[in-house]
Amino acid sequence: MTEPTRYGRAQGGARKEDERFLTGRGRYADDLAVPGAAHAAIVRSPHARARTAAIDVAAARAAPGVIGVFTGADLVAAGVKPLPFVPGFVGEDGRPARSPARYPLTPDVARFVGDPVAVVVAETAEAARDAAELVAVDYEPLDAVVDVRRALGPAAVLAEPDFGTNVAAFHAIGDAVRVDEAFASAAHVARIDLVNNRLVPNPIEPRVCVGEYDTASGRYVVRLPTQTAQSTRNSIAASLGVAPERVRVIVGDIGGGFGMKTFIHPEDALVAWLAKACGRPVKWRADRSESFLGDTHGRDQWVQAELALDRAGRFLALRVRLAANMGAYLAFIGPVVPLRAGVRVSTGGYDIPLFRFEGRAVLTNTAPVCAYRGAGRPEAIYAIERLVDVAARELGIDPVELRRRNLVPRSAMPYRNGVGETYDVGDFAAVLDRALAAADWSGFDARRAASRATGRLRGRGLAFYVEWTGGEMTERAVVEVHGDGRVVLLSGTQNMGQGLETSYAGIVAEALGIDPARVEVVQGDTDRVLGSGSVASRSLFVGGSAALAGGKDAIEKGRALAADALEAAPRDIEYAAGRFCIAGTDRAIGLFDLAARQPERRFLGEATVTFTMPSWPNGCHVCEVEIDPETGEVRVDRYSAVDDVGRRLNPAIVAGQVHGGIAQGIGQALLEACRYDADSGQLLTGTFQDYALPRADDLPAFALGAFEDEPASGNPLGTKGVGEVGAVAAPPAVVNAVVDALAEFGVKHLDMPVRAEDVWRIVAGGRAPR
């Protein structure tokens, strides 16, 4: 028997789920053949804010192939309720946080460009789109605000005038007086004022949803790619005004989620309502331009941070003020991202005794903002890691040395950070050292000289991060042992490309001592399994630990059944490698033979695990950029990372997760920006022509190292979350490198994405490199 912390490691890198993806047999929502399905096309507001005074649907109703045309007023009249969002936040006045009511179609006022106003259902998608053009909405445009800084300014336009403020939610942490005192007596204060750029998550699979309604049972079925089937089901039910059990959400393969495909989007509830209203299954599929308009966006924070240091360069206190753009409506967990999730790691890997945070979640007339890979932690780590570099430059201390002086030492673990969170384990200094060695940090001067010789600028940057992962810390697993030789694991987490079918099958197979090929993984069907889904890098350590416990429980359940079958006492039954036997004898029964003898030819193990300790992945990423002074183009030339994500069950999958996160982080740093026109509120970046995703020729290979000496203490697998770490670490590593390359021009900070034009202007206006 292998030791428990090595569960699932025996397998190789290749994944169970690959073959259907590689041969074109993936089962994505758009691939489903839905007999009799009608198609929906949505009329979206072209205005950032406008009263939808009158909507004339007569021409659309009369168009060929049209089955029905509906407006928000129709939905409200039919009793449809607003989409829910999580409670528990308060505004600056201490009253509960408010959001404009968000119906699947807005009945009165459109609050951002892309806000759904009406829907056409027709025999074909083409007919629906054509008829949608004929819906005549009499818009009465109103003043709008899209930029978060403007939204907080004096005499700001109010996104929702009835509220009297644009601040929807406010959260403060820490003792302001003590922090002020620390700043007043500090030898040095470093400051940064930055914008964490708004991003569009853009999984390559657009959102698709198919609603069905069964008159006989009164039940709705919604098929869609969601990371959180149960929560999405509950929100659809809340909007429809029915009990959750009357809605079934079924998830097939998901073509990437990245936090965007979580919780509830208006179309999820809309297709369910339409299916009943039209008496047909109804399908809606987002165009890419609709994805840009209507998917939840990510980031978009204005952050002002200050670090107080003593004469020796020790960090005394950190003050963070942030304003997070929430868009026009609070998305399901919108305020959680900046006010609860990100702030947990505001002090990063450093021992900073005093901390003060003031965060405002701000309404604007833009698409709602919610989780995107990292969800708050990338913003927090970007702020502290930029700030530490600013401090190092101002004090003339090497940025590695300044970090080394302030990292939380291993001897201090478990360590309670200034925010009040407790890191269980970690050896940050060792991770830093290993990352610097892997990056050949000391060889930089020679590389910079070589770049100079070709007329190019070179800079290097590093970022040390600590990440919080976990979210809901409870998950259940059911392990069915079937007489036909299969084991079925049911898990309420959700595969979306992160290899969970492989990892979970490995865990269950190893617990049972059987071939992983026998294990099937079932997720994403609320009639079969409930759970909190895949968010916050929780799946493997929470869901995987549940799978392990479920496998062990199957052995215990089997032991009792085997005792009956073998006519022995349960305590005398031993289990190994797929067989129960009476200790010290050759009397035995196979796992699957035992299942075949049970009613329904199967037996079950089940387990619910609940953890108290989140996982705290940490790591150090090092980036070197080269800049062409003629064009200002920034190229990532070298990128290496050492990540402590605890024990790695499948190193290839772990590497793939880190690679993807780094690519998204480099995208944020150098390419991606979602822009609205500041006055009109029009979305300026609505296609892949205007919004640049990283492409294969934009990126280098990444050199990864692992650090497994400090496995997570809070779960039996010893794993820490890995899905988001790259997106947390890469933006500061890249921008620190760019600023380093441009330091000779007096550059202290550049906002993301760092554009060639900005760099060119700096270089052209400064001293040319020689």
Place this chain on the structure above:
Amino acid sequence: MPKRLLTLAVNGRRHEIAADGHALLVDVLRDALGLTGTKQGCDGGECGACTVLVDGAPRLACLTLAASVEGRAIETIEGLARSGRMSALQQAFHERLGTQCGFCTPGMIMAAEALLRRTPHPDEAEIREALAGNLCRCTGYVKIIESVRAAAEARP
């Protein structure tokens, strides 16, 4: 618009399909022929998920009128496996973890297949250039590049 009869040769089989004259190849493949391996991830020509081969060269099925490729040899992801066995390129993507969520994968593999047919032993820069029209949001392209390299190295 009146429908007309199209004869398409897809993965070595002839299909007769009644389709609008302006029907796009991606819709005909997915809806009429049920070949849903070919994906659509953008509104036209920006993401590469719909890449198929026409006479061995990569083509974006979302920008191609089905009627314009009558009589040409069309290959999709479903045609690469032979008697249930994945091709060497598919196998390389499997062994090197060149797929994560799988959505860009069919287009990515078809673009790589076209590359390897015209350049059997590409270097990394050539691979990156050949795949630059295919967006992937999961992998950072690292293991995709490794997969294509591994397939190329295994070739004679």
